[in-house]
Amino acid sequence: MRAIDLAEQVPTVHKETTGAEAARIVAEFRLNGLVVADDSGVPIAVIPGSQLLSVVLPQYVRDDPHLAHAYDEQAADDLCAKLTTVTLGDLIDAKRLTPAQLPQVEPDATVVEIVSAMSKLHYPLIVVADQARFHGVVTMSRVLAAIAQAAGQDSDLIRRRLDKDIIDRGRSGYLSEAGGDTARGAGEDAR
Amino acid sequence: MTLAAWLAVAVFASAYILIATEKLNRAAVALGGAAAMVAIGATRGHAMFFSEETGIDWNVIFLLFGMMIIVGILKETGVFEFLAIWSAQRAQARPFRMMVMLILITAVASALLDNVTTVLLVAPVTLLLCDRMALPPVPFLLAEAMASNIGGTATLIGDPPNIIIASRAGLSFNDFVVNLAPIVVVLLAVFIGLAWLLWGRRLAHDPERSSAVMALTPRETITNAALLRRMSLILALVLLGFVTHAVTHIEPSVIALLGAGAAILVSRLEPDTYLEDVEWETLLFFAGLFVMVGSLVHQGVIEQLARSVTSLIDGNYHVAAQGILVGSAVLSGIVDNIPYVATMSPLVHGLVGPAAGLPPEEASLWWALALGADLGGNATAIGASANVVVCGIAKRNGHPISFWEFTKYGLIVTAVTILCTVPYVTLRYF
Secondary structure (H helix, E strand, C coil): HHHHCCCCCCCEEECCCCCCCCHHHHHHHCCCEEEEECCCCCEEEEEEHHHHHHCCCHHHHHHHHHHHCCCHHHHHHHHHHHHCCCCCCHHCCCCCCCEEEECCCCEEEEEHHHHHHHHHHCCCCEEEECCCCEEEEEEEHHHHHHHHHHHCCCCHHHHHHHHHCCHHHHHHHHHHHHHCCCCCCCCCCCC | CHHHHHHHHHHHHHHHHHHHCCCCHHHHHHHHHHHHHHHHCCCCHHHHHHCCCCCCCHHHHHEEEEEHHHHHHHHHCHHHHHHHHHHHHHHHHHHHHHHHHHHHHHHHHHHHHHHHHHHHHHHHHHHHHHHHCCCCCHHHHHHHHHHHHHCCCCCCCCCHHHHHHHHHHCHHHHHHEEEEHHHHHHHHHHHHHHHHHCCCCCCCCHHHHHHHHHHCCCHHHHCHHHHHHHHHHHHHHHHHHHCCHHHHCHHHHHHHHHHHHHHHHHHHCCCHHHCCCHHHHHHHHHHHHHHHHHHHHHHHHHHHHHHHHHHCCCCCHHHHHHHHHHHHHHHHHHCHHHHHHHHHHHHCCCCCCCCCCHHHHHHHHHHHHHHHHHHHHHHCCCCCHHHHHHHHHHHHHCCEEEEEEHHHHHHHHHHHHHHHHHHHHHHHHH
């Protein structure tokens, strides 16, 4: 399989997306990273899932993890509530989120090339694009599904993972309710 | 002076300027300066590594190293977080009372540990308390940085300049407690009054917000009670070792290393955990600095300088002590007090020699140096390492403290504390 065959559409967020919305998108689509797109929907950066978890924590708790034990339930809820008032752009400006440029492979890249690029950069996502256009994103779960299938570990779930894009998980639910505004598919506009 | 001596002075002055301007990493500058001293022939291997006077003072390096490991392991227990939250609750979460409690905790902890570690531990919990009470954290952080510099003045291990002075002058832990702790207690009382005038009177109390602090659960921060008990015993034994130095004659560095070894054994922590808190950069900075200053000693520059100053003083130690006190306070505000004291200690040694057996008026020069350098560190944001650390934590948490904001308050605190110290030196030693 080539990168073009594995490329899929994933939900994207923008700098204006609030922390709470980002958390909801990650939960609804079971993502392990968030793709930040520009106004035309083309992915420009990725935020690993581990960073998203840590935005709930104030910097001082990250500096001193013992303080996490001092919070009672109400104080913990207060912390989570703050995510409704802060956008990803705010968090990026405050350097609490440090999105990185998405690594990129050519459409004809092999599975080995994709895995090599992902493991070198510790990224769960990689962009498939050539000079002419953006084709989509290869996710870690889809590339592992392809590897499992090639290794003879085929199943209905594996085939479904290879056939259906992550964005389809939310088509009948989240996207229809949200109007697809905050969680457009990466590359839908560019295709 | 010889050509090598003049070259050594040029290397030293260049390195000092680079350290003071903070254009380059200070450890890199100190080590680069040390290498340059070797290159110009100002020092040699034996003088660098096997002489306290002309090379690296291993007592200072290993005392710092041992204490860093002890604190690194003690930190894992969560006791500092417990103390800070508990004290805020004891103060009924009233802003100024809370500030006073945090000042006292920081000052006492700084006397027993080191300033940088203390503020590293107290600042995050202060941010938590202020966040819960919707209070501006900057006044609290400024007060803590200054309290750590004042509290650290009281003991041999409280502030890195004191460790250098103790080693060069042959002063014991008890000498520091007897000579400096009394004035530090007075200065802390004065500082609390200043804190009220500078910040406390403007801090508003909101009972609803205070209840958010009262709801915090400090006991939960103690994550390893068994380790805390063991570490309390080890820390007590280490302090006992320092206090009984006159009887046992065991060097403070050896006591700290024994304590560190015992702490490693009882904690059973992975080396990565406790070595994480060793500030290798600081230790290398000290090593490079000692080689540079040692080269000046080796070349006779310090001796010549001491002779000139001796003729200038002409036996008037009272004026000399007050001059060192005020001059050190001013210069420590401009450059980090560690390189300042590393340079001044050999000079004072040249003037009066080791402190043991000196009449009080001559020994006063050593105490004036310690008081001036330690208290002068409060003057500016770069005057002491604790200030730099606090400003860094504040910035990372979205509450930047500008150089001038720190200095505005720092100059007042330094001026008042030095003014209180001038009569103390006169009354105590003359």
